[in-house]
Structure formats: structure tokens, C-alpha cells
Amino acid sequence: MQPLRETWWNVLSWEHWLVYALACFAGGAVVCRIGRLARVWRRGARPPDGLSAAEALRRLWSNAVLQVWIADDIYAGIMHLAIFWGFLTLFAGTIANSLDHYTYLLTGFKLLKGGIYLGYKLVLDMAGLALLAGVIMAAHRRYVRRPPYLGTGWRFGVTLALLFMTGLTGLLLEGLRLRATLPDWGVWSPAGNVLSLLLGALGVSSASAEAGHRGMWLVHLVVAMATVAGISTLNLLHMITSPLHVLQSGQGRKGELSWVDRIDEAARVGASRVTDLTQPQMLSLDACTECGRCENSCPAFQAGQALSPKQVVLALRSQQRAAGSELPDAVLRTASDGLVCPAALWACTTCRSCAEVCPVLIDPMSLIIDLRRGEVDGGRVPSTVARVLEDCAGLRSVWGQAENDRASWIEELGLPAAKPGDRPELLYLLGDTAPYDLQAQSAARTLVKILNAAHVRPSSFGSADGSDGDFARRLGEEGLFQALAGANVRRLRDVGPKRILTHCPHTFNSLRNEYGRLGASFEVVHHSQLLLELLENGVLHPTRALSVRVAYHDPCYLGRYNGVYEEPRRVLQSLPGLELVEMPRHREHSLCCGGGGGMMFLDVAQGRRISDLRIEEAAALGVDAIATACPYCAIMLKDATATLAAPLQVKDLAEFVLDACQEAR
């Protein structure tokens, strides 16, 4: 007898209709829920850019199917793959079985027979085991290990219980059927076969197994349908919303925030109402799986500050769902009695680590920036933020220092100031930090010395040099950013540099990723990249042995934002006697210094300074110094070494190169 499956074996005819009824109910519940949510999402603002179909499918493949984020957390990754593929395979197997049955009835053709059927059984059995194993891993992680970033509410418990019962009753059903029918091919269902043998060993007869199968079938039906229906209400909803979001997300360049067109005429800027969020943002709130990875990676959360990106997403989701019929006028509450408190809102350093680790590509940082924009647009900003923004507007510098001081210091560097039409080969943009901060001044002077030794003579931007607008933008003052960026682009175009050099990753990111909206297309190089060029071309000759152990701190705006990880490392590794040590959290997982997003200028309302955590990390490595490639990181980390009295130097990359190059010193 060839192996095949009698689809409705041991199922009464009225029970067929029960299956259809419950399937309609469960499926209908899911469809209705998604329909209601989609009607809410569509009330959001349209995003300006679309995603190409090819890119959307590529993201779906890597994030939803392959789930490439498995490498970040092996345990969670394997657990989720087991649950996801286990459940999906079982679901697909059930659908395949039904289709096979009705195809046979209509056409007489049956696919699931013989070898195909045996393979089908094996795969489904393994899927069932995988599902059970994944659920057990998940329950252990959530309720036994209890990491702080994972919730333990009843919804998660019910979800895991339903999944477990679905898998378990399915396997029991298989075991009872095999015990009742005793087919020759039982070994092709290994788990079911073991259960069948166990039942036999316990003295369960075939007739008893058949009777038990009838009861277990009803239980399995109810549990499985409840699980499907649970997609509409439990956190299983992410099975639908997360892939949808992956298809829609990240439509701009990494490192670029959303642009506001005709900002002087816009009725509102930022998100002060639920429907001010874009459609993908509103979808993202329902796509959140509450995995807690963003919270776990957030430097502010790790420092005990008020911010948790996960809680921001869930708070917004709660407001979106509660808005109901009040849309589109429902206001996003950000007051101290609201769900997103100001202390959390103004604690974000915009380091992007939350967006980097999210498995479904949610960008909590962009949500926070949009909330900040809404607060700024309403004039509701802390006094320290207001002061920084007003200084930036009046003096083109977040440091509140006079422009003439900046211009005269730049002049002291001895670089020729570029004039309109000069078209210099290399224009060195110093920005608004180097002229005022001693640490940054030292780094800039050092770089100029190195460039002189390498016979590279950049021009300066002279009195036109100033803020790139990055801090203003990250603090939510989009209008000021556009004004500063517009003026900078005009002046840069007038000068017409072939290449722009900057040692500030924030300026690097603005020029490379954000000024393009204003029609700028400059070739920008960070000083770590230029130094590497000079070293690799043999223009610089580091011959002096340094005898120093150095840890490299990846600046967020150089690494996570722009993928520049290798160049600074290769620069350091090319210096004789320098031993490069990696920080525990490095590259994409680098811990922010705490200065980005305007946080350089704000007090820490609660918890610790993020920079203190970073210095403690470095001190534990026993290194002599920290190398960095960002003036803000240097300021924050140097401050922290002083606060903690850590025996560490903080130096810019260029300072190590100068130390090693005899001719430049």
C-alpha cells in the first residue's frame, strides 16, 4: 500500500463544517483587525519617497525570511527561527493538505502520496518539534532568565501557551493516529512515532487511540484556531505587521532625517498629533514585537536615564490605538503627565543604535526627532535647548561664541581663506567647535601640521565657516537647520571646492547625506580617510615607535551613520608600536559618548552620564589612551576621564599620527 493520508480520517462530517466555521471566524478576526489598523495607518502623512520593488523584496528576504539579525543574539535568533519556521511550516502543511484533498476530489490527482507524502510528514514532524523547542526557549528566556528589557505580561504568556499547545496537540494527534492505524511508514514521523510507541508501551489499544484521537482532534482544532485568531489581538500581530513594515521602512538615506518642504508655510512641523506621523511610522508602531533590543542597546537607558526607545514606541502605539474616532485631531501627549515624558524626549543622543538593532527596521530615533520637532514648533522646549538654538541662530555656533573669535582663530591656522570662485583642491571645514574648544583646537592644529608635512595645503572657509546645523536638526529645529544648511550650500557653491575635508563626523554626515536635498553634491572626506590615503600612498612616514595601548572609540556619526569603521583602525594599526585594542562595544555596537543630538549642552536629569560608562569600559581594558575621530566625542570622553580620575588620555587620531611622524612634529 503506498503511503498517503486520508485527510478527514476519524473526523465526523459535521466536524468538517466546524473547521470551516472556526477558520472563517479566526481568519475573519485577523482580516478585520488588519483592516481597522490599515484604515488608521492610511490617515498618516504620506512619506515623500517610495521604495523600489526590488529593494523592498530584498529587505523582506533578508529581514523576514532569513532574519539576518540572528547574529546579534544567537539564543534569541535561533529561538525565533524555530518558532517562526515551525509555525509557518505547520500552517503551510495544513493548507497544503487541504488543497491536496480538494484537488483530488475535483480532478482525481493527489500530490501527497508516496515519497512526497513521506517527506511531507518528516518535515511537518520536525517543524512541530522546532516549534515546541522554540517556545520552551522563549518561555525560559522571558520568565526564568527575565532580562529587564522583556515584558512578562499575560499577553506574552498566553501567546506562548497557545503556540505550545498547538504544537503539542498536533504531535499528540499524530501519535494517536499512528497508534490507531499502525502504518508501515510511521518512522517518517519520528516524534509521532515515538509517541505512538509510548502509547503502546502504556497499553493503549488501537481502538482507544482512535477514540482519543477524536477528542484530541477537537482540542487541536480549537487551540490552533485560537492561535490564528490570536494574531489579531496578541503580540502575534507582528507576524503580519512586521513584514509589512519591512517593505515600507527606511526610504531615505541612512543618516538622513526626513525633509520638510516649504517649511515656512507648513501648518505644523513635526509630530504633535497622531496623524502627523507618516504612514510607515504609524505602521511601525503596530509592527513592534516588544523584543526590547532597542532598549538594551540604548546608551541613555543603560545609563539609567529616562529614555527607553521601546517605551516611546509603545506609548505612541497606545495613543494611536486609543485615538480611535478622535483621529485626525488626536493630540500626541508629551507633557509630564503624558505617556512620552519630556525627560525621555530630551535624553536621546540620536546615536541610531536602536534603529540599527531593530529586527523589523523600526526607527525609534526618527519618532523621537519628530516629537521634538513638534515640541519646538509649539515653543515647548527646555530653557537650555532654547538657549543653544538661539545661539546657533544668532551666532551660527552652538557654543554661543562670537563669529569674529572664530574667524580670527581660523586665520591663525595659516590656511588661505577661500573666496568665491577659487575652486580649491581641498577645503578644510572646521565647523563651530574647533575654534572654541581647546581639545578640538589641538586636533585641528595637529591635522594642519600633518597636512603641511605632507605638502597638502587646504584652504579654509574663513569667516563663512560655522555651524552645519546638525545639532539644530537633531534638537528638532528643522527651520533653523534648513536656514543654516541653505546658507552653507550657497557659500560652498560660490567657492566651488573640489573636495571638502572635515574632522567632525556630524559635519561629514550633514554634507554627505543631508545637504543633497538642497542640491549640494560635494565630495566629502573625513580626516581619518585622508590620513589613511596619505599613509598608504607613502606621503607620511610614521617611524617613531609609540609604545602605547590604545582603544578606538567609534563615533556614532562616522560609524553607524556612515559605515566608516576600517579607515580609522587602519590608520592606528599603521603606526609603529601602537597596539590597537577593541572596546567590548565597538563598530555597529559602539556605545555613544553621550554628546550627540544636542546632549552635549543639556544636563543629565536622572541616571549617569553616558560618557562615564564608556570610560569605565575603556579603563577596564587597561589601555593607556582612547583614540577618537570626533571633536564632540573627545570633549565628552575627556570630561569623563577627569570626573572619574581615570588614568587615560583621550586623543584625536591625528595626534597619534603626529606623534609617530618625525617630519611632521
Add this chain to the structure above:
Amino acid sequence: MGIRTFVCVKWSVDPRVPVEVVSGEQAPRRLSLEPGHVVNVADRGALEVARRLAADSDGEVCAVTVGPAHHATALCVALWAGASRAIHVVTDGAPKAPWDVGALLAAVLELEQFDLVLCGAKGTDRGTGQVGPFLAELLDLPQVMRVVGLASGVQRERLVAQRLLERGERELLDVPLPALVCVLPAICNPPYVPARRSLRSNDERISRIPSSDLAPMPGSVQAVLEPQLVRLSQPRIRPKRILAPDSGLSAMERARMLAGGQSVRSGASVRGNPGKLAEQIIEFLTRNDLLRRSAR
């Protein structure tokens, strides 16, 4: 009916931008590539106070400014800050003397119904602080200067104003309406004005009146000429003065004073008319050997 407030706002130079005085020149140099303008700091405080009074009493706020066309930006900011309408007296762009500004404002306000006129104590450019008093005089209003606190009185027709005196002392006043009040920037922390609000110079709620259309009020035509700026100069470099005992004292007396442990600081507060004050000051200085009186 709530308190109807007119707030006089000025589109003024940004006070953060430093200026450099070069001796002999007619105007200070602003040390900025693109010197910006903002609503005068004290006027922003006035707007916020007006908004609060209107909110408390269900009243209304109207902003008014005098200046060329682009000064309407100040009114756009005022409308964002809570004014329900605005009036722009459009001039030809030439700088106006404080009296003339006051006269133009008075000509507008004479045609309006109001309970309160609020002005900033002084502008950040010329800083004369004269427009408010001139306006009060032309409109024959009681005026209160240097106000750092303003609230509705028990009766609707009165306000309670807190004035800042020297050394931080305060004076509480009961102000009958209508009145004109000049406020200091310290009156409140106004909300931050988003930069994009300073990019607009047009709003349908702004009524524009060319200054030539306004008839001068009686007594507002000034026959006295305005003082003219001749030149600016920097302060003379002076050597630092070091406090030392009177050189008329003997060496022994001076050494005793320097080394003798005179560690007690003494001071006194004196009152009286100028003549009596001068006598008391001379007596104090003499008593402490800081002044040697010549024999007469």
C-alpha cells in the same frame, strides 16, 4: 469682555551678535556674516504676558509695529505667540526717532479700543526706552515702567503691577485701566520662537497702514530737532588704579595702615539731599584716612 491688550513689538537687531566700535566711525560694526534680527527681547515677554492675561480674562491681544515691509515678520511671530490680529504701520525704511514712532503708534491706537498697552522697556538697538513714555503721554494714559510682574486685579478694570527697583527691591502697584505698561525682559520666560516663524513676513491677519495715511495727533508734531550722532569712540586706555593710602600721610602712617591689620571693612548708607550727602561722604573718607582735608 476680557482685557483687550495692544502689544508694541519691534523687529530689532539680534543682541547676541557682538558689535565693534571703531573710533571715528558713525556706526558700530556688527561682527557677523549675516547679522540677524529678532523680535525685541522685552517685547517677547510683553507678548507672553498679554497672552496670559487674555487667556485668564477671555480677552484679546493685538500686536502692532512700525517699520518697513519686512518688519511684518515681527507680527508673524506675535501671531504665533498668541496675538489674534496685528497692525503694521508701514514706513519708508528710514530710521524713525522715538517720538515719531510713538506718534505713529498713538495715531493707530487712538482709533482702537483697548484696556492695556504693553511695550518692552527698551529696544536692543538704540536702547532709548522712550517710545513707551511718549506713547503714554500722547494717549494720556497712566504709565508704569520697569515692570517685572503683571496680573489681573480683583476688579476687572485694574491690574496689579510689580516694578523692579534698584538692588532688587520691588514695588507693588494697583494700576487703573486703561494704562500703558513697559515691561523688562525678566517679566517672564517667553516660549522659544521656532526659526521658521522668522521666515514669514505675510499673514492674512495683519492689517497694513501706510504711515502717510495716518493723521498726526494733536501735539505729536515735534518742533524740536533730534540729537544727531557725531561719532563713536572707544574708551581711553587708563592705567589700573590701585587703592593706596593718601600720599599726604607720613610713611609711618601709611605703613601702619598697610601692615597694621586693618582688616575690617566699613561702610555706611547715607541719605539726604545732595549737599548733606556730600558732607557725610567727605566726613567718612576723612575719618578713614582716605582723604586729607586741606587747612582753610
